[in-house]
Amino acid sequence: MTVLRVENVTKRFGNFVALDKINLEVKKGEVYGFIGPNGAGKTTTIRILLGILKATEGRAEIFGLDAWNEAVKIHQNIAYVPGDVNLWPNLTGGEVIDLFVSLRGNVVKNRRDELIDRFDLDPTKKCGTYSKGNRQKVALIAAFAQNADLYILDEPTSGLDPLMERVFQECIREVKDEGKSVLLSSHILSEVEKLCDKVSIIRQGKIIESGTIKELRHLTRTNVKVVTKQPLSLTDIKGVYDIQAVEDEISFQVDNERLGEVIKYISEYEILALESKPPTLEDLFMHHYQERGDD
Amino acid sequence: MFDHLQQTGALTCFIWKRDKVRLLIWVLGISLGTIVLGAVYPGLFSTIEEQLIMAETMENPAMIAMFGPVYGNHLGAIFANQLLLFTALIVAIMSVLLVTRYTRQDEEAGRIEMIRSLPVGKLANLCSTLIILTIAHILIGLITSIGLTALRIETMDLTGSLLYGAVLSITGIFFAASTAFFAQRAETSRGTLGYSFAFLGLVYLVRAAGDNGTEILSLISPLGLLLRTKVYVNNHWWPILVTLLLSVIVAYFALMLNSIRDLEAGFIPARPGRKHASRFLQSPLGLALRLEKTTIIGWAIGMFILGASYGSIFGDVEKFFETSDLYQQMLPAIPGYSLNEQFVAMLLLITAIIAAIPVLLTILKLGAEENANRTEHLLARSVSRTKLIASYLSVAFISSILMQILGVLGLWSASAAVMEEPFKLGRLIIGALA
Numbered sequence: 001m002t003v004l005r006v007e008n009v010t011k012r013f014g015n016f017v018a019l020d021k022i023n024l025e026v027k028k029g030e031v032y033g034f035i036g037p038n039g040a041g042k043t044t045t046i047r048i049l050l051g052i053l054k055a056t057e058g059r060a061e062i063f064g065l066d067a068w069n070e071a072v073k074i075h076q077n078i079a080y081v082p083g084d085v086n087l088w089p090n091l092t093g094g095e096v097i098d099l100f101v102s103l104r105g106n107v108v109k110n111r112r113d114e115l116i117d118r119f120d121l122d123p124t125k126k127c128g129t130y131s132k133g134n135r136q137k138v139a140l141i142a143a144f145a146q147n148a149d150l151y152i153l154d155e156p157t158s159g160l161d162p163l164m165e166r167v168f169q170e171c172i173r174e175v176k177d178e179g180k181s182v183l184l185s186s187h188i189l190s191e192v193e194k195l196c197d198k199v200s201i202i203r204q205g206k207i208i209e210s211g212t213i214k215e216l217r218h219l220t221r222t223n224v225k226v227v228t229k230q231p232l233s234l235t236d237i238k239g240v241y242d243i244q245a246v247e248d249e250i251s252f253q254v255d256n257e258r259l260g261e262v263i264k265y266i267s268e269y270e271i272l273a274l275e276s277k278p279p280t281l282e283d284l285f286m287h288h289y290q291e292r293g294d295d
Numbered sequence: 296m297f298d299h300l301q302q303t304g305a306l307t308c309f310i311w312k313r314d315k316v317r318l319l320i321w322v323l324g325i326s327l328g329t330i331v332l333g334a335v336y337p338g339l340f341s342t343i344e345e346q347l348i349m350a351e352t353m354e355n356p357a358m359i360a361m362f363g364p365v366y367g368n369h370l371g372a373i374f375a376n377q378l379l380l381f382t383a384l385i386v387a388i389m390s391v392l393l394v395t396r397y398t399r400q401d402e403e404a405g406r407i408e409m410i411r412s413l414p415v416g417k418l419a420n421l422c423s424t425l426i427i428l429t430i431a432h433i434l435i436g437l438i439t440s441i442g443l444t445a446l447r448i449e450t451m452d453l454t455g456s457l458l459y460g461a462v463l464s465i466t467g468i469f470f471a472a473s474t475a476f477f478a479q480r481a482e483t484s485r486g487t488l489g490y491s492f493a494f495l496g497l498v499y500l501v502r503a504a505g506d507n508g509t510e511i512l513s514l515i516s517p518l519g520l521l522l523r524t525k526v527y528v529n530n531h532w533w534p535i536l537v538t539l540l541l542s543v544i545v546a547y548f549a550l551m552l553n554s555i556r557d558l559e560a561g562f563i564p565a566r567p568g569r570k571h572a573s574r575f576l577q578s579p580l581g582l583a584l585r586l587e588k589t590t591i592i593g594w595a596i597g598m599f600i601l602g603a604s605y606g607s608i609f610g611d612v613e614k615f616f617e618t619s620d621l622y623q624q625m626l627p628a629i630p631g632y633s634l635n636e637q638f639v640a641m642l643l644l645i646t647a648i649i650a651a652i653p654v655l656l657t658i659l660k661l662g663a664e665e666n667a668n669r670t671e672h673l674l675a676r677s678v679s680r681t682k683l684i685a686s687y688l689s690v691a692f693i694s695s696i697l698m699q700i701l702g703v704l705g706l707w708s709a710s711a712a713v714m715e716e717p718f719k720l721g722r723l724i725i726g727a728l729a
């Protein structure tokens with residue numbers, strides 16, 4: 001079942017094209033990663049989904065309802081955490097959490113206090129005195145204290161320390177286990193890799209890659225380290241890149257579709273040790289940037 | 296439509312909760328202040344003659360331009376003439392500041408984004424802002440009318456006092472609506488404040504021009520129109536109704552624009568900025584000037600217009616002084632100074648006070664920058680605290696001189712056009728800077 005669908009959405013600010021016909025689809029129970037460099041258009045996409053920006057063209061739907069026209073109905077069942085949480089300086093964290101919770105309803109009993117505990121927040125302090133991370137905790141607690149079918153999170157951990165990041169990851173796993181969906185925009189690739197089933201990569205307002213992390217890996221290169229008995233030269237082999245030799249160990253990257261061929265070729269030189277690693281999301285990311293960065 | 300208004304009630308309570316002290320200070324300050332003034336007013340005039348003299352004093356073009364027309368010479372009429380317009384101005388300023396605070400400023404700070412991500416209608420925040428201000432203004436009106444009636448001053452009866460309060464309420468409501476409208480057009484809170492104050496100034500000046508001649512101008516200006524209630528004299532209610540209708544229309548347009556626009560966007564888009572900082576901007580002095588540029592230019596234009604509008608009435612004032620025996624007796628000529636020059640001295644004092652506002656704003660800006668933790672960036676970069684403060688103070692100082700000179704230039708150029716024997720510009724400037 002589709003929870004969220006973005007179809008050919010374009011957003012222009014004056015002459016500037018912030019989003020260029022992008023498509024996204026999040027299904028029930030999925031944790032969907034949304035990654036891209038600064039200024040790629042992640043926040044813009046999310047704001048269109050929240051119905052606070054109007055798409056210039058295209059359709060954005062949540063729960064089958066139009067994101068702009070039926071925002072109020074949609075928002076009853078979604079929770080949102082922005083990357084930069086701004087609160088009223090003269091209210092305490094606890095007051096703000098209660099405000100958000102009461103405006104939405106759907107509270108899970110005792111959940112609020114449990115979360116305040118887990119995120120280690122002092123709710124009696126005024127928001128004006130909170131650090132960035134603490135303001136983010138306020139929004140996270142308000143988001144997870146309620147039942148929602150879809151969680152939209154825009155770089156929610158950008159101010160959290162590693163310990164709190166872990167609490168956040170636990171929360172995501174819990175809602176995922178309950179069959180809820182999550183759209184998570186992030187710069188932290190290890191986080192996306194750990195949490196997400198599917199990923200879309202956006203760059204300069206265009207989605208340049210979408211799919212499961214496994215599928216995306218296939219699009220790139222594998223890291224290989226090899227030690228052979230006979231001296232080996234790979235410089236003329238197709239699909240091999242970035243060759244480095246340290247003493248007798250050679251490391252290189254190889255296009256996935258050529259992996260078999262290359263291994264076969266190497267085996268003729270009597271392999272003593274072989275290590276191959278799938279690309280990390282980071283490799284994938286860099287791969288896309290460098291490739292597209294040239295044009 | 297109903298969808299757009301969801302949770303308006305909850306947000307109204309929320310505004311009250313987070314800002315009740317500020318709201319109460321405005322409401323009680325304005326209404327109790329008026330009542331206290333009403334209580335001391337009868338004591339100002341020990342004889343009927345003094346009262347009549349005051350009424351005649353107010354009835355000259357300069358005073359009319361400042362305070363509005365005089366409709367009678369009893370105590371109630373004088374009270375309304377001297378206080379109503381200025382109290383209405385304060386109420387209008389309250390509306391401009393508070394509406395901007397609850398709308399654009401919250402939006403700019405990214406707080407509305409959180410609210411809008413909840414099941415809250417698109418218009419709920421703007422609506423709750425208008426509701427809170429309407430309630431506040433009605434309270435101001437009610438407390439004022441009840442208080443003034445309770446003073447039991449013969450010429451200040453219940454109907455008149457109710458009307459007095461109603462004028463204050465409706466002025467506040469009208470400027471709340473107009474500020475709500477400008478908050479949709481402009482993209483920032485400073486822009487909203489700029490447009491709204493410019494509008495308020497325009498409304499005031501158009502009335503000043505209208506009150507001294509072209510009646511129709513006064514009817515166009517809401518402030519002028521509301522003075523046509525002739526409080527405590529004729530007690531007309533129709534200007535209240537007309538302004539109320541006008542407010543509803545303006546508020547409707549504000550809501551309509553709000554419902555179709557993007558969050559954090561306006562209909563007058565901000566121009567794209569520069570890619571690199573000019574050499575000038577790369578010093579703290581340059582930065583201070585750059586940040587204050589719009590404010591300074593805006594005020595400079597305002598000062599010139601203000602000066603010019605005072606200057607333009609000099610022709611009338613001159614004639615008036617010649618014909619009014621009473622005036623000549625009242626202001627016994629200080630040897631060596633003509634009446635006109637004494638009047639000019641008074642005006643220069645007023646422009647000096649007004650010119651001090653932008654200076655104050657510039658200094659306050661340094662405080663705001665510090666609160667927003669932006670001075671940290673400078674102080675962390677080998678800019679000493681003294682140098683930073685000195686830059687802001689010098690901007691403030693230079694702008695204060697500039698404002699004065701512009702005010703005087705406006706005054707002189709307009710008065711030169713209407714007077715037979717114009718002032719010497721040099722003398723005016725020296726007087727202004729003293």
Ligand SMILES: Nc1ncnc2c1ncn2[C@@H]1O[C@H](COP(=O)(O)OP(=O)(O)OP(=O)(O)O)[C@@H](O)[C@H]1O
Pocket residue numbers: 013016018036037038039040041042043044045559560
């Ligand atoms: N209101 C606006 N007017 C003009 N341009 C805008 C506006 N909002 C965003 N942009 C531009 O649209 C582009 C996309 O911005 P967006 O905030 O969506 O990026 P992002 O992917 O969230 O980046 P980050 O990772 O830094 O948060 C940027 O180039 C930004 O400058």
Ligand SMILES: [Mg+2]
Pocket residue numbers: 042043044083154155
């Ligand atoms: Mg962003």
